[in-house]
Amino acid sequence: MAKNREIERRRTFAIIAHPDAGKTTLTEKFLLFGGQIQVAGAVKSNKIKKSATSDWMEIEKQRGISVTTSVMEFDYKDYKVNILDTPGHQDFVEDTFRTLTAVDSVIIVVDGARGVETQTRKLMEVCRMRKTPVIIFVNKMDREGRDPFDLLDELEEELQIGVRPLSWPIGQGARFRGVYNIFEDKLDLYRPSKQVVTEKVEVDINSDDLFNYVEKDLAETLREELELAAVYPDFDRSAYLGAEMAPVFFGSALTNFGVQELLDCFVQIAPSPLPTQAIEREVEPDEPKFTGFIFKITANIDPNHRSCVAFCKVCSGKFVRNAPYLHVRNNKTLRFSSPTQFLAQRKTTIDEAWAGDIIGLPDNGTFKIGDTLTEGELLHFKGLPSFSPEMFKYIENADPMKQKQLAKGIEQLMDEGVAQLFTNQFNGRKIIGTVGQLQFEVIQYRLLNEYNASCRWEPVRLYKACWIESDSAAELEEFKKRKYQFMAKDSSDRDVFLADSAYMLQMAQSDFKKIKFHFTSEF
Ligand code: G4P
Numbered sequence: 391m392a393k394n395r396e397i398e399r400r401r402t403f404a405i406i407a408h409p410d411a412g413k414t415t416l417t418e419k420f421l422l423f424g425g426q427i428q429v430a431g432a433v434k435s436n437k438i439k440k441s442a443t444s445d446w447m448e449i450e451k452q453r454g455i456s457v458t459t460s461v462m463e464f465d466y467k468d469y470k471v472n473i474l475d476t477p478g479h480q481d482f483v484e485d486t487f488r489t490l491t492a493v494d495s496v497i498i499v500v501d502g503a504r505g506v507e508t509q510t511r512k513l514m515e516v517c518r519m520r521k522t523p524v525i526i527f528v529n530k531m532d533r534e535g536r537d538p539f540d541l542l543d544e545l546e547e548e549l550q551i552g553v554r555p556l557s558w559p560i561g562q563g564a565r566f567r568g569v570y571n572i573f574e575d576k577l578d579l580y581r582p583s584k585q586v587v588t589e590k591v592e593v594d595i596n597s598d599d600l601f602n603y604v605e606k607d608l609a610e611t612l613r614e615e616l617e618l619a620a621v622y623p624d625f626d627r628s629a630y631l632g633a634e635m636a637p638v639f640f641g642s643a644l645t646n647f648g649v650q651e652l653l654d655c656f657v658q659i660a661p662s663p664l665p666t667q668a669i670e671r672e673v674e675p676d677e678p679k680f681t682g683f684i685f686k687i688t689a690n691i692d693p694n695h696r697s698c699v700a701f702c703k704v705c706s707g708k709f710v711r712n713a714p715y716l717h718v719r720n721n722k723t724l725r726f727s728s729p730t731q732f733l734a735q736r737k738t739t740i741d742e743a744w745a746g747d748i749i750g751l752p753d754n755g756t757f758k759i760g761d762t763l764t765e766g767e768l769l770h771f772k773g774l775p776s777f778s779p780e781m782f783k784y785i786e787n788a789d790p791m792k793q794k795q796l797a798k799g800i801e802q803l804m805d806e807g808v809a810q811l812f813t814n815q816f817n818g819r820k821i822i823g824t825v826g827q828l829q830f831e832v833i834q835y836r837l838l839n840e841y842n843a844s845c846r847w848e849p850v851r852l853y854k855a856c857w858i859e860s861d862s863a864a865e866l867e868e869f870k871k872r873k874y875q876f877m878a879k880d881s882s883d884r885d886v887f888l889a890d891s892a893y894m895l896q897m898a899q900s901d902f903k904k905i906k907f908h909f910t911s912e913f
Contacts, residue, residue: 394676400746402472407499408507412529415643424464461732492703495523502535506548521633532642534563559640663746666705675745680707683771687806700753758805776911779823782852788844799841812878857908
C-alpha cells in the first residue's frame with residue numbers, strides 16, 4: 391500500500407446499485423458532508439427514467455449532466471475522497487464495468503425492501519473478478535422492509551461474499567428507531583426529519599437505560615438479534631481488503647440517517663490506491679514517475695463544444711500540468727494545458743494530481759479506451775474488459791455520399807467504447823454488438839448529429855460473440871477454416887467467433903477441445 395501521504399489519504403471508489411436503490415441520494419449526502427454542496431437536491435440523478443428509453447433528447451439532457459457528475463471529489467477529515475459515478479441505465483452497464491477498473495473499492499447500495507436485484511448481481515460479478523473490496527449499505531430503512539437476518543442471508547448467497555453487519559437496525563418503516571452502531575458501540579437514534587442529524591447516545595444496551603430511548607419490545611428484539619448476530623465472524627479488515635468479507639450498514643439515505651457513520655467507517659477501512667497491473671509489470675502507486683490510463687471517454691453533446699473528455703486514472707506518481715507525457719499507443723509526446731478535476735457540478739483546471747485521482751483531459755479523438763500515458767516507459771495497463779455483447783445488428787450506410795464520414799464516426803464511437811464492432815471475415819459486413827437496444831439509438835443519433843452520416847440497422851441472428859485462442863496453431867487454423875462464415879475480427883484485429891445459437895456454440899466447444907472460448911476480451 392502507498393506510503394506517500396498524499397497518495398495514502400486518497401479513497402477512490404464507486405457507488406453501485408440497481409436503479410432506484412438510492413445511489414444518487416447517497417452520493418448527494420456524501421457531497422453534503424464533504425462540503426461540496428450546501429443543500430440536498432443539488433445533484434441531479436443521471437439515470438434515464440424507464441419511460442424515456444426511446445427518447446433520445448432525454449438521454450442527451452441526462453448525458454450533459456453525467457459529464458459533470460462523472461467524478462466527484464472532496465476532502466473529508468484527513469482524506470481526499472474520489473467518487474466515480476456509474477450510469478444508472480442498464481444499457482450502459484459496460485460503462486460501469488470500465489469505471490470499476492479505475493476504483494480501489496466499492497459501496498453497494500441495496501434497497502432494504504427489494505434486496506439484491508439483477509444489476510447489483512451483475513456488477514458484483516465484476517467486483518469479484520477483480521477482487522474489489524465491498525461495503526454494503528442497506529437503504530430505505532424508513533420504509534417497511536425485510537427481516538435483517540433474511541436480508542443478510544440473501545446478500546451472502548446472491549453476492550457470494552461473507553457479510554459482517556457493522557450496524558443493526560432497530561425496527562423499520564414507521565417504527566424505525568435507528569441503529570445500534572456496532573463499529574462505534576453506540577446507539578444512533580433516528581429522527582424522521584431531513585434537517586436533523588443523527589442523535590448519538592452511549593448506552594449500555596443491556597441496562598434499563600435503553601428503554602429511555604427505544605420502546606421495550608423493540609429494545610428486547612434488538613438484544614435478541616444482536617445475540618444471534620454473534621454468529622457473524624468478527625470484522626476483519628484484511629478479509630474486507632481481500633474481498634472476502636463485506637461490512638454491512640443499515641440506514642436511510644433520504645433522511646440522512648446512517649450516512650455519516652458509513653462515510654466515517656469507509657474512509658478508515660477502505661484501501662488507499664492499490665497497485666495496477668500492466669502487461670509488462672505491476673505499477674505501485676507511490677512510484678515517483680507518473681503513469682495513468684484512460685478508462686472512459688465522454689462526448690460533449692453541446693454542438694458548440696464538440697470536444698470529448700477523456701478520463702484518466704492516475705496509477706502512480708504525480709501528474710503535472712504541461713509536463714510531457716508519452717501516449718504509448720501512438721508513440722507521441724503530449725502536454726496537457728487544461729487538465730480538469732471535478733468538484734460536484736464544477737470543473738476546475740488543476741496543476742497536479744496524485745495516484746488515485748481521476749483527471750479529465752480534453753480529447754479530440756486522440757484517445758481510445760485503455761490508452762496508457764507514462765513519462766516514457768512502454769507500459770500497457772491491463773484490465774479494461776469488453777464483455778460479449780447481447781444484441782447484434784448489421785450496420786449499413788444509408789447515404790452513399792457519406793461513406794467516409796460513417797467510417798470515421800463508427801471508428802470514433804467504438805474508441806469511446808459506446809459499443810463493439812465486429813467485421814465478418816466472410817462477407818466483410820460490419821456488425822455492432824451492444825448490451826441494450828438504447829445503444830443502437832445512441833449510435834444512430836450521434837452518427838447523424840456529430841458526423842453527418844446516416845446509418846441503417848439490419849437484423850443478424852447471433853447468439854454470442856466470443857474471443858478465441860489456442861496453444862495449438864493447427865487447431866486454430868482448422869477451426870477458422872471450418873467456421874469461416876462465422877469468423878470476425880474485433881477492432882483490435884483479434885479473432886472472434888460469432889455463434890448463431892447456444893447449440894452451435896456447444897458443438898464448437900465440444901468439437902474443438904484445444905480452443906479456448908472467452909466471453910470477455912480480458913484473458
Ligand atoms: P438511484 O440513483 O439508485 O436510481 O436512486 P435515487 O437516489 O434516485 O433514489 C430513487 C428513489 O428512492 C427516489 O425517489 C429517492 O427519493 C428514494 N429514496 C432514496 N433513498 C431513500 C430512503 O432512504 N428512503 C426512502 N423512503 N426513499 C429513498 P423518487 O420518488 O424516484 O424520486 P424523487 O422524486 O424523490 O427525486
